[in-house]
Amino acid sequence: MTTENTNLWIWRNIRMRIPADWEMLQFARSADEGRCAFADRYRFRLELSWRATAGSPDLERTISDYAAKLLEQTKRPPARLACGPWYGLQCERAGNGGPLPTSEADASDTTRFARFLPELRCVVEIVFLWPDGREQPLEETVLDSVAAEPQHDGRQRWRAFGMDILADSGLALTACRVEPASAEMLFADESSGTAERFARRGMVSEWLKEPVSDWLQRQAPDDAEMTVSTQHDRGHEISRTAGRIRGRGLRGKLSRTAWREAAAWICPADGRLYSVSRTGPRPASTDAELFGRRLACCREVAP
Amino acid sequence: MKAPEKNISTAGTWRKMLAARLIHNAAARVEQMPDSRVKVYVKTVRPWFLVPPLSWVLPLRRERGTVLDRLGTQVWNLCDGNRTVENVIDEFAAAHRLSFHESRAAITSYVQMLVARGAMAIVVDE
Numbered sequence: 001m002t003t004e005n006t007n008l009w010i011w012r013n014i015r016m017r018i019p020a021d022w023e024m025l026q027f028a029r030s031a032d033e034g035r036c037a038f039a040d041r042y043r044f045r046l047e048l049s050w051r052a053t054a055g056s057p058d059l060e061r062t063i064s065d066y067a068a069k070l071l072e073q074t075k076r077p078p079a080r081l082a083c084g085p086w087y088g089l090q091c092e093r094a095g096n097g098g099p100l101p102t103s104e105a106d107a108s109d110t111t112r113f114a115r116f117l118p119e120l121r122c123v124v125e126i127v128f129l130w131p132d133g134r135e136q137p138l139e140e141t142v143l144d145s146v147a148a149e150p151q152h153d154g155r156q157r158w159r160a161f162g163m164d165i166l167a168d169s170g171l172a173l174t175a176c177r178v179e180p181a182s183a184e185m186l187f188a189d190e191s192s193g194t195a196e197r198f199a200r201r202g203m204v205s206e207w208l209k210e211p212v213s214d215w216l217q218r219q220a221p222d223d224a225e226m227t228v229s230t231q232h233d234r235g236h237e238i239s240r241t242a243g244r245i246r247g248r249g250l251r252g253k254l255s256r257t258a259w260r261e262a263a264a265w266i267c268p269a270d271g272r273l274y275s276v277s278r279t280g281p282r283p284a285s286t287d288a289e290l291f292g293r294r295l296a297c298c299r300e301v302a303p
Numbered sequence: 304m305k306a307p308e309k310n311i312s313t314a315g316t317w318r319k320m321l322a323a324r325l326i327h328n329a330a331a332r333v334e335q336m337p338d339s340r341v342k343v344y345v346k347t348v349r350p351w352f353l354v355p356p357l358s359w360v361l362p363l364r365r366e367r368g369t370v371l372d373r374l375g376t377q378v379w380n381l382c383d384g385n386r387t388v389e390n391v392i393d394e395f396a397a398a399h400r401l402s403f404h405e406s407r408a409a410i411t412s413y414v415q416m417l418v419a420r421g422a423m424a425i426v427v428d429e
Binding site for chain 2: 021179203
């Protein structure tokens with residue numbers, strides 16, 4: 001397994017490389033505790049979970065306790081594994097390790113690993129399912145690639161659902177809506193009224209019946225005063241809008257004016273519509289990097 | 304570490320579902336519409352209580368029609384009884400530049416609707 005046939009995935013500041021044909025089908029938004037699960041076309045293959053901890057936990061003891069529990073349940077002693085900083089266990093023909101009845105066709109070996117990521121102060125656990133037997137090189141590729149993603153000039157990087165995102169570090173992932181051919185991630189901070197929205201939409205010819213610039217304008221609230229522009233960059237035609245959002249009537253006069261800027265384009269590499277918008281206090285300088293830096297779609301514009 | 308019952312190791316495989324074949328209801332009537340869509344009529348079953356004189360005042364529609372939109376018609380045409388669910392998913396994904404699981408989610412939910420309406424059946428080879 002080489003990096004060419006793997007994809008980089010980044011979530012909650014955890015980065016990992018996974019085979020290109022594995023897709024994330026389940027995810028959690030919480031920074032404190034959560035899990036993401038990946039599947040090939042036939043079944044789940046990998047689960048990554050995280051749990052924030054104050055300090056480094058005693059993983060040696062945790063894994064021993066867990067091995068004892070597995071032994072009690074399956075009557076077969078799990079094998080201990082070591083891979084760099086990871087503490088691991090191998091359980092044969094699990095499916096099987098759990099209490100639910102599983103057919104032989106569904107059964108698979110599992111390997112489980114845990115480690116502490118000091119930069120993120122969290123414990124990361126990974127479960128692999130090996131329906132056709134353990135693939136150690138692939139396992140090592142994935143485990144070796146797990147690391148903390150550093151901050152990028154005060155921004156947090158996320159890479160999932162075909163999007164490469166740099167969101168403001170002060171914002172939390174507050175919504176993530178994923179449907180066939182549509183993924184949208186919203187990062188927001190209610191106290192400052194700032195929100196950043198990143199989206200990728202497919203099957204564009206089926207629903208987009210107007211120029212991208214018109215579509216982008218329609219995404220703005222009714223009370224927004226937007227200017228629209230279009231430019232070309234690295235083979236992409238990017239539509240941009242920027243302007244104030246002023247509340248209507250007395251409320252608009254009393255409340256703070258918000259600033260909104262957005263960009264949208266259709267990536268020629270995959271034919272999907274990418275959009276990014278930022279709403280909040282007007283920044284000191286207008287962010288001209290929505291395209292490419294804040295949201296990247298393909299290798300041509302990858303950060 | 305998490306208890307085994309709470310993780311993916313207990314989830315099954317989709318292999319059997321993907322190997323199934325999708326066939327049209329042979330008794331369904333298909334009407335081509337002008338804009339490359341189709342309308343599928345499925346015969347309705349008379350409820351036991353719908354007998355004269357009640358049936359004189361509550362006439363039963365003999366068929367129930369479902370209009371498939373353009374994408375639905377594509378799925379309908381792909382489900383020819385020879386292609387497996389996996390084939391249908393792959394072809395739909397290729398036609399619309401979707402990932403496998405995007406296409407799978409779209410196809411399976413649509414097929415579920417067609418099966419519920421009696422327009423289509425799923426054949427599972429044991």
